[in-house]
Amino acid sequence: MRAAETAPAPTAQRVREAAFELFAERGYHGTGIRQLAERAGLSSASLYHHMGSKEELLGALMRESLERLLAEAQAVAARESDPGERLCALVRMHVRSHGERPLETRVVDGEVAALTGPVRAEVVALRDRYEALWHATIDAGLDAGQFHVTSPALARRALLEMCSGVARWFDPAGPTALPDLAEQYVDLARALLGATATAGRRVDGDTPRPVEISEGFSRSRAPR
Amino acid sequence: MRAAETAPAPTAQRVREAAFELFAERGYHGTGIRQLAERAGLSSASLYHHMGSKEELLGALMRESLERLLAEAQAVAARESDPGERLCALVRMHVRSHGERPLETRVVDGEVAALTGPVRAEVVALRDRYEALWHATIDAGLDAGQFHVTSPALARRALLEMCSGVARWFDPAGPTALPDLAEQYVDLARALLGATATAGRRVDGDTPRPVEISEGFSRSRAPR
């Protein structure tokens, strides 16, 4: 029955959320298990019924985050065949994902060094697979003559670094809504890659706003 | 002569270098006083003859790094009056600085949260002054009609994030030398800002030197 689901919030879920908050806020090594227990609303001893160890908890969180990001990227790749459109969709997905879950991103990007052993290797491998998807898309766009950059590897790194930064400063209460921000990042990415001014700027799903095509760099949208 | 300088390496300097290495490698909270002492080649007790506390040491390192970066940026701003050229010079300086001293950058960018109180405010203020210099340059370029972006604030953040990333992956033993890399970043920055192809450096029409880097992009870091 649906009634079987615990009403308020499963303890394990509260632990995960508390861990994301504290690890993002004070870092993995800067967070004690007592703080973690307090934030999650139980004792430090009870914590160990929901996790193997502090490091295993971190590893599980990072792996889950990366697996979802990779799955979303693979879905995008399966949906968009044209390299230009695929890259735009990747940027859109990446920016939205990072803007919606900034805590996860800060932990994933900043605490890899805190992991050791096979778990770390697994996380690094997941991240590499995600980046390989971007690299392949950029290469395809270059082969198709849609992009114009001297070094695809450099462009990929610059692009990813730039897009991931969203998680470090985006404020959902700010003047720019996340879907609009994602579209601005698409424009930046296209400019950075020297993309030809073909289409590829459609907004999928829940954004009803009609997009005016700007061939180079438009001033059509308000800065706010 | 500078005979006053101790020949091998002043202890205080060794401590600073060890701190940069360890803080960048394992994080501030992940580094113990004893590890720091061992790396610097003295006892943990002697460490306190060269620093007030662990946090004061971190604060001093970050302040010095940021003060030098800011000074270099101010020198660039005083030298270049044209917004387009000034921004190119800023990018060049930023990339070179971050490529030459990656440890400092990783500490400055990643350990701000480890600071507390007035020291933290001071470091944040320094970082803000540095970013304000970029922002003013981008605004000036927009007013002069040299750049074409919808949001200068967004462009500034994307630009800085992209350029700082160099410190996280640049390998001096790699195929691309740092000055060449800086020029590639200048090109990327100009493309990102929609810069008019007038004043700047070489436009990507005919680059005098066909730089290409093709190192494998799945460069997994060893799990230690």
Place this chain on the structure above:
DNA sequence: GCGACCCGATCGATCGATCGATCGATCGAC
């Protein structure tokens, strides 16, 4: 002998982790 520099020993606090015990819910046996 004085100050700069360094050390071994040790402080109280906190770290991550474990222990045995308790509580309420569930279940099969009768």
Place this chain on the structure above:
DNA sequence: GTCGATCGATCGATCGATCGATCGGGTCGC
């Protein structure tokens, strides 16, 4: 319907280790 057995979840208490920091005393150049 009731009773003991079992279970997942939680707790207070506490473990040994390590944390950042301090102290008193040593060594050496001046």
